[in-house]
Amino acid sequence: MEGKSIFTRNRSVPIFIGLLALFTLGVTILSEGYGTGALSVSFTKVLGMTLCLCLAALAMDLVWGYCGILSLGHFAFFGLGGYMIGMWLMTARTEAVVRANLAGNVIPPTEAEVSTATALQIFSVVGAEDWPWMWAVSDSLVLSLLLVVLIPGLLALVFGWLAFRSRVTGVYLSILTQAMTLALSLYLFQNDTGLRGNNGLSGLQNIPGAEGIGQDRISIWFFWASALALGIAYIGAAWVVSGKFGNIVRAIRDDEQRVRFLGYRVEGYKLFVFTLTAVICGIAGALYYPQAGIINPDEIAPIASIYLAVWVAIGGRGRLYGAVIGAAVVSLLSTYFTGGRAPDIDLGIYTIEWVDWWPVLLGLGFVLVTLFAPKGLGGLVDLIVRKDKA
Amino acid sequence: MSTLLEVQGISVTFDGFRAINNLSFTIGQPEMRAVIGPNGAGKTTFMDIVTGKTRPDEGSVRWGEMGHSLLSMSEAQIAQAGVGRKFQRPTVFEDQTVWDNLRIALKKPRGPFSSLLDRVSAEDRTRIDEIATEIGLAHHLQRQAGVLSHGQKQWLEIGMLLAQDPRLLLVDEPAAGMTTEERNHTTDLLKRLARNHAVVVVEHDMEFVRRLDCKVTVLHEGSVLAEGTLDHVMADERVIEVYLGR
Ligand SMILES: Nc1ncnc2c1ncn2[C@@H]1O[C@H](COP(=O)(O)OP(=O)(O)OP(=O)(O)O)[C@@H](O)[C@H]1O
Ligand SMILES: [Mg+2]
Numbered sequence: 001m002e003g004k005s006i007f008t009r010n011r012s013v014p015i016f017i018g019l020l021a022l023f024t025l026g027v028t029i030l031s032e033g034y035g036t037g038a039l040s041v042s043f044t045k046v047l048g049m050t051l052c053l054c055l056a057a058l059a060m061d062l063v064w065g066y067c068g069i070l071s072l073g074h075f076a077f078f079g080l081g082g083y084m085i086g087m088w089l090m091t092a093r094t095e096a097v098v099r100a101n102l103a104g105n106v107i108p109p110t111e112a113e114v115s116t117a118t119a120l121q122i123f124s125v126v127g128a129e130d131w132p133w134m135w136a137v138s139d140s141l142v143l144s145l146l147l148v149v150l151i152p153g154l155l156a157l158v159f160g161w162l163a164f165r166s167r168v169t170g171v172y173l174s175i176l177t178q179a180m181t182l183a184l185s186l187y188l189f190q191n192d193t194g195l196r197g198n199n200g201l202s203g204l205q206n207i208p209g210a211e212g213i214g215q216d217r218i219s220i221w222f223f224w225a226s227a228l229a230l231g232i233a234y235i236g237a238a239w240v241v242s243g244k245f246g247n248i249v250r251a252i253r254d255d256e257q258r259v260r261f262l263g264y265r266v267e268g269y270k271l272f273v274f275t276l277t278a279v280i281c282g283i284a285g286a287l288y289y290p291q292a293g294i295i296n297p298d299e300i301a302p303i304a305s306i307y308l309a310v311w312v313a314i315g316g317r318g319r320l321y322g323a324v325i326g327a328a329v330v331s332l333l334s335t336y337f338t339g340g341r342a343p344d345i346d347l348g349i350y351t352i353e354w355v356d357w358w359p360v361l362l363g364l365g366f367v368l369v370t371l372f373a374p375k376g377l378g379g380l381v382d383l384i385v386r387k388d389k390a
Numbered sequence: 391m392s393t394l395l396e397v398q399g400i401s402v403t404f405d406g407f408r409a410i411n412n413l414s415f416t417i418g419q420p421e422m423r424a425v426i427g428p429n430g431a432g433k434t435t436f437m438d439i440v441t442g443k444t445r446p447d448e449g450s451v452r453w454g455e456m457g458h459s460l461l462s463m464s465e466a467q468i469a470q471a472g473v474g475r476k477f478q479r480p481t482v483f484e485d486q487t488v489w490d491n492l493r494i495a496l497k498k499p500r501g502p503f504s505s506l507l508d509r510v511s512a513e514d515r516t517r518i519d520e521i522a523t524e525i526g527l528a529h530h531l532q533r534q535a536g537v538l539s540h541g542q543k544q545w546l547e548i549g550m551l552l553a554q555d556p557r558l559l560l561v562d563e564p565a566a567g568m569t570t571e572e573r574n575h576t577t578d579l580l581k582r583l584a585r586n587h588a589v590v591v592v593e594h595d596m597e598f599v600r601r602l603d604c605k606v607t608v609l610h611e612g613s614v615l616a617e618g619t620l621d622h623v624m625a626d627e628r629v630i631e632v633y634l635g636r
Contacts, residue, residue: 243506244494244505245505254484257465260466262550263466263470263554265501268501269502
């Protein structure tokens with residue numbers, strides 16, 4: 001079984017990639033931009049965003065399901081990725097608008113004037129008018145893309161190094177990651193930290209250089225990019241966990257002390273997985289927020305990272321596709337119930353408003369899955385497949 | 391025979407209780423040593439100290455020709471330096487196959503990147519097959535370690551120890567859960583290993599110790615009570631008292 005390609009070694013890979021390709025084709029055919037128009041632009045965006053959430057869940061499964069690190073902070077990395085690309089989107093877009101406004105002037109504006117006017121436009125909402133230092137590279141797409149990878153990666157590296165080196169594990173580590181997330185979101189809520197406080201970054205759906213192109217097409221482009229990223233990440237993740245590295249990581253999950261006595265530096269392995277998955281989350285966030293159009297510190301709230309863990313738990317840990325199924329099912333249901341799509345139920349004396357009752361439903365679902373399908377929704381897939389073989 | 395491990399004057403206290411009390415111990419390479427003693431004598435704690443799991447309050451643990459101190463090294467570094475261990479309670483990775491358990495124990499580079507790119511060479515395959523035959527698990531390679539019997543898990547852990555190819559083997563109660571035949575096989579294996587390794591065996595079973603036919607160290611209340619041949623130490627009055635007194 002060794003030496004063969006990952007497609008034959010892990011049967012879920014060809015199936016997953018096939019289904020993802022079919023899904024992408026189907027959405028494209030039904031899209032407004034390139035197909036019949038049966039799917040609205042906003043729903044296309046929801047589907048694209050769902051793929052990004054699946055990507056984050058895949059990372060969560062690597063770090064928790066395989067390596068046993070219950071990080072309750074990975075959505076912070078997701079948000080950071082969004083902020084990094086958001087700075088570029090907002091700068092480029094605002095600058096284009098400013099240039100258009102100043103174009104009518106008799107004397108053409110200097111670059112300095114454009115820059116000043118752009119900064120004023122972006123930061124007046126928090127009472128500032130100068131470029132904060134962290135926007136230093138926001139005029140460069142290449143450098144901004146680099147930050148999408150570097151910032152979550154570096155934060156994870158430093159945080160992980162401190163935590164793993166001190167052998168913080170289990171629930172203590174989970175609490176520590178929550179603290180990190182909370183600190184980050186509180187920091188971002190400040191108006192003077194340079195990222196527009198609770199206003200966040202907005203207008204991210206406007207892609208610079210694609211002004212003449214409608215959202216009907218752009219939404220499909222992002223859907224494709226998200227599907228591609230998910231597909232590549234799935235193959236990569238399957239490869240990472242398939243070999244000796246996967247064996248060691250699972251061994252660390254089950255008994256890390258024993259792994260040390262075999263001569264492996266457990267901290268190094270954990271740090272590797274923690275940082276790699278943070279980077280994946282950053283990339284997922286950078287694809288998500290241009291589809292969402294807006295990012296604010298609420299997105300990084302500690303509860304978001306807990307939801308990420310809940311998706312993976314409901315989908316089933318340690319099987320990759322489980323995390324994807326969990327994230328897709330739960331986040332789509334959540335959109336359905338909280339997005340005003342589900343009709344409220346009038347009971348006469350009381351009206352069930354789904355916006356309020358969705359968390360209860362989710363909690364109930366979580367308990368039911370834990371009780372009756374401890375391997376998650378992904379475990380049910382196993383049952384079907386095994387029946388097939390018999 | 392040169393000294394491989396030299397433990398000098400170590401003491402460990404757990405919540406005021408002295409588990410190890412000014413213990414000194416030396417073993418060379420190659421050498422076989424049996425360590426016996428009543429329950430709670432500190433045999434396992436001694437191994438914990440050598441492997442870096444427990445830090446002594448005082449004393450020194452020196453290793454190898456250069457006399458490096460093991461006390462400043464992490465568990466992983468100590469293992470990489472050549473100290474291998476079989477635990478009293480068999481600890482294998484139950485969620486993984488016998489083959490996978492042996493594979494991760496195999497002596498190869500231990501870094502994350504090496505593991506990521508590791509390919510199973512023909513050499514590795516042969517080695518794993520050899521070990522599997524030695525430990526009687528050749529027909530169980532693709533089974534989950536968790537479904538093995540207690541005795542088979544013991545063997546698997548011994549196999550992992552062999553795969554690690556350490557210079558010093560610390561073997562804690564290997565015979566528990568084994569049939570007489572398997573015990574004999576284990577003693578043969580350990581004696582063969584002791585031809586070019588340092589082997590420390592903790593065992594309660596006196597027949598087993600007798601078959602090892604080596605120098606015996608008796609531990610009691612955290613220090614060495616007697617040392618010598620099995621017959622010599624069993625004739626020692628204090629040893630008799632300790633064993634009868636429990
Ligand atoms: N981590 C610990 N915390 C507290 N006490 C400990 C710890 N480890 C060992 N002890 C105590 O130290 C003493 C020595 O234990 P140890 O396990 O070394 O004995 P042993 O000689 O291996 O006994 P056995 O033959 O039963 O395996 C025991 O009284 C034990 O309760
Ligand atoms: Mg013991």
